[in-house]
Amino acid sequence: MAPRDWFARGNDLPGAPGLRALVVSEDEWREAALDLAAAGGRLVALWASPENDAPRVHAALLAEHKGIVLTLSMADPAAPFPGIEDLFPAAARMQRAITDLSGLRSTGPDTRPWLRHTAWPQGYRPLVDPPRVAAPAEAAIDVYDFVRVEGEGVHEIAVGPVHAGTIEPGHFRFSVVGEKVLRLEERLGYVHKGIEQRFTQLPILEAHRLAARVSGDSAVAFSWAYCQALEGISSCEIPRRAAWLRALYLELERMANHLGDLGALGNDAGFAFGLMQFGRLKEQLLRATQDALGERYLMEAIVPGGTRYDLTRPNLLSLGRCVREIEHEARTLRTIYDEHAGVRDRFTGAGTVTAELAARLGLTGLAGRASGQAFDLRSDLPCEPYSQFSVKKIVHNEGDVAARVAVRFDELEESCRLIQRILGALPEGPHRTQVRVPADGTFGAGLIEGWRGPVCVALEAGPSGTIRRCHAHDPSWQNWPVLEHAIIGNIVPDFPLINKSFNLSYSGHDS
Amino acid sequence: MLKTLRQIASIGIVSEPPPPADDSLRIQAGLQDEIRTVLGRALCIRHIDAGSCNGCELEIQALNCPHYNLEGLGIRFVASPRHADLLLVTGPVSRNMEAALRRTYAATPDPKLVVALGDCGCTGGIFGESYASLGRVSNVIPVDVAVPGCPPSPTRILQGILAAITHGAHAQHSTNPPSG
Numbered sequence: 001m002a003p004r005d006w007f008a009r010g011n012d013l014p015g016a017p018g019l020r021a022l023v024v025s026e027d028e029w030r031e032a033a034l035d036l037a038a039a040g041g042r043l044v045a046l047w048a049s050p051e052n053d054a055p056r057v058h059a060a061l062l063a064e065h066k067g068i069v070l071t072l073s074m075a076d077p078a079a080p081f082p083g084i085e086d087l088f089p090a091a092a093r094m095q096r097a098i099t100d101l102s103g104l105r106s107t108g109p110d111t112r113p114w115l116r117h118t119a120w121p122q123g124y125r126p127l128v129d130p131p132r133v134a135a136p137a138e139a140a141i142d143v144y145d146f147v148r149v150e151g152e153g154v155h156e157i158a159v160g161p162v163h164a165g166t167i168e169p170g171h172f173r174f175s176v177v178g179e180k181v182l183r184l185e186e187r188l189g190y191v192h193k194g195i196e197q198r199f200t201q202l203p204i205l206e207a208h209r210l211a212a213r214v215s216g217d218s219a220v221a222f223s224w225a226y227c228q229a230l231e232g233i234s235s236c237e238i239p240r241r242a243a244w245l246r247a248l249y250l251e252l253e254r255m256a257n258h259l260g261d262l263g264a265l266g267n268d269a270g271f272a273f274g275l276m277q278f279g280r281l282k283e284q285l286l287r288a289t290q291d292a293l294g295e296r297y298l299m300e301a302i303v304p305g306g307t308r309y310d311l312t313r314p315n316l317l318s319l320g321r322c323v324r325e326i327e328h329e330a331r332t333l334r335t336i337y338d339e340h341a342g343v344r345d346r347f348t349g350a351g352t353v354t355a356e357l358a359a360r361l362g363l364t365g366l367a368g369r370a371s372g373q374a375f376d377l378r379s380d381l382p383c384e385p386y387s388q389f390s391v392k393k394i395v396h397n398e399g400d401v402a403a404r405v406a407v408r409f410d411e412l413e414e415s416c417r418l419i420q421r422i423l424g425a426l427p428e429g430p431h432r433t434q435v436r437v438p439a440d441g442t443f444g445a446g447l448i449e450g451w452r453g454p455v456c457v458a459l460e461a462g463p464s465g466t467i468r469r470c471h472a473h474d475p476s477w478q479n480w481p482v483l484e485h486a487i488i489g490n491i492v493p494d495f496p497l498i499n500k501s502f503n504l505s506y507s508g509h510d511s
Numbered sequence: 512m513l514k515t516l517r518q519i520a521s522i523g524i525v526s527e528p529p530p531p532a533d534d535s536l537r538i539q540a541g542l543q544d545e546i547r548t549v550l551g552r553a554l555c556i557r558h559i560d561a562g563s564c565n566g567c568e569l570e571i572q573a574l575n576c577p578h579y580n581l582e583g584l585g586i587r588f589v590a591s592p593r594h595a596d597l598l599l600v601t602g603p604v605s606r607n608m609e610a611a612l613r614r615t616y617a618a619t620p621d622p623k624l625v626v627a628l629g630d631c632g633c634t635g636g637i638f639g640e641s642y643a644s645l646g647r648v649s650n651v652i653p654v655d656v657a658v659p660g661c662p663p664s665p666t667r668i669l670q671g672i673l674a675a676i677t678h679g680a681h682a683q684h685s686t687n688p689p690s691g
Contacts, residue, residue, distance in 0.1 A: 117607045119606030119609075126642055126643070132642050133642070142607075161611045162559055164590035164591070166558045166575075168563070169559075169560050169561075189607055190562075190608050192605055192606075193605050194638070195638070209637060213564040213637055215564060219566070275576075276577050280578065282573070335514065505565060506565070507563065510605075510607075
């Protein structure tokens with residue numbers, strides 16, 4: 001069947017616009033995934049709702065400007081569910097995570113644990129069994145079965161989990177000959193904090209605060225996606241001003257992260273000037289955000305029913321001035337980066353992911369757009385107010401560090417344009433409305449293009465204002481495996497630069 | 512090159528004076544005079560993310576921007592715990608990071624200081640204690656100073672770091688700790 005036939009069979013799903021929901025049998029599960037993959041579809045998220053009596057597996061997929069959440073009701077919880085890692089390679093780790101958190105197995109060939117190191121015993125299923133708190137104790141040493149590369153002159157370099165810079169923890173195992181990387185294998189899960197179990201212990205009207213902390217650098221994207229799902233199942237229509245303010249916050253978050261990355265990338269290429277200049281611009285933006293909205297990072301800004309903060313006229317004007325100044329300065333700095341031979345030399349051709357490879361592996365978001373993957377929720381599946389903005393989709397095809405830098409520069413400029421557009425025509429009226437507790441068993445999903453890529457939050461309400469299940473998905477799940485390919489054939493000293501050019505979230509992935 | 516120099520010259524120096532230490536953030540009673548005698552005001556910091564959402568990391572990175580002029584104060588971040596005087600620890604401690612945190616602490620030479628950062632580092636924050644989270648940093652290693660905030664601003668972080676290293680007498684004179 002064509003994707004549109006699958007969409008036609010489903011029902012509207014509350015939350016993000018353009019989403020459908022369809023319950024499928026085991027055969028249809030594979031068939032639908034196959035049809036959507038053949039039509040160039042993308043896997044957004046894969047998760048399980050592992051209730052003892054009737055476990056379900058869900059896949060959120062996008063194709064042809066529409067989205068669908070497939071739900072597979074498992075007849076026999078002990079039998080493995082059909083994996084889709086052959087169709088969407090990014091599914092492999094998601095399936096392993098499902099096994100770690102819920103005990104459900106897939107038919108995927110890689111059966112190594114992924115999120116579970118030695119922190120909890122194999123028999124404990126965090127999403128099924130009652131919550132437990134284990135006492136701190138010297139944890140057993142984690143042994144992981146890395147793939148060995150053999151041959152003359154091959155040796156391994158083990159890096160992490162504690163890294164040399166101010167970044168998050170993870171382990172990288174390089175197999176190298178001389179300086180050249182033959183293979184990189186990642187081991188993640190170090191910052192797994194049990195967020196999905198934690199969601200079920202929080203009131204549904206307050207858990208947006210936890211969503212904001214799935215990945216702190218994407219607080220706006222996650223809290224918006226959570227609220228979008230919640231407002232969908234509560235049949236709550238937020239005021240127009242609230243939607244516009246949320247878009248303002250999201251673009252401010254995008255700007256702050258892009259500014260930070262552009263500085264760090266210059267620094268990793270040996271150009272400390274870039275770190276200082278972009279660090280200064282980012283600090284200016286954070287201070288302006290603090291002055292206008294009361295927070296440097298908008299961790300608390302989005303609440304169910306709207307936004308926590310409104311924007312006064314004087315604050316609106318000063319924020320607009322700050323953004324205009326940064327736009328102007330960033331343009332000057334771009335010409336300096338472009339004309340700097342040393343920087344060009346390090347950026348160009350480093351960590352290349354071809355468009356063909358990106359499509360096959362499902363590279364998404366910012367990194368995807370640097371490898372020819374022309375997909376951006378803000379223009380492909382836009383929610384209010386993006387549906388009125390005709391957001392310019394930034395696409396480059398080279399797939400190297402230089403392309404990921406160029407996407408950031410272009411998106412920075414587009415965010416500045418969008419912010420001026422929002423500030424210039426911000427609808428009057430309230431910025432928040434009441435949200436009712438959703439009915440037990442209702443299910444919805446939010447979908448927001450964060451600065452890194454599409455953020456998805458699926459939410460199922462429990463009785464009297466509780467959460468039965470909440471899955472928060474970071475696009476880093478899709479992109480971490482691709483980094484392993486991007487580094488092949490590059491030299492070890494270029495890894496920090498290449499890694500930074502993706503700047504993936506450990507916390508969002510491990511959650 | 513000319514453009515780079517012109518940019519540097521036109522921006523000038525944006526560094527600001529440091530905030531005073533905030534000794535109210537101290538939680539370890541025993542003042543480690545020994546450290547201050549040995550270090551003076553040259554301090555090497557090793558950052559450890561023990562389970563953070565990465566919000567605190569953003570503000571630690573902001574400390575390295577020119578406004579805060581960290582190196583001008585004699586403070587710098589180092590790549591190995593073996594080079595460090597102070598560990599700056601973020602996050603609720605995830606069980607998957609417990610061993611790494613203990614080992615990093617053990618690898619840091621004595622005398623050493625520990626600053627726990629953020630609401631999660633201070634109390635476990637919104638994540639609390641669970642099958643996967645051990646909560647506050649002091650549940651796993653000894654902590655000298657705890658800086659709350661979600662995330663704490665660079666100014667607050669700096670005040671916490673300075674509280675860990677400046678003399679206790681300083682606190683008695685500074686009756687009005689600035690808000691950050």
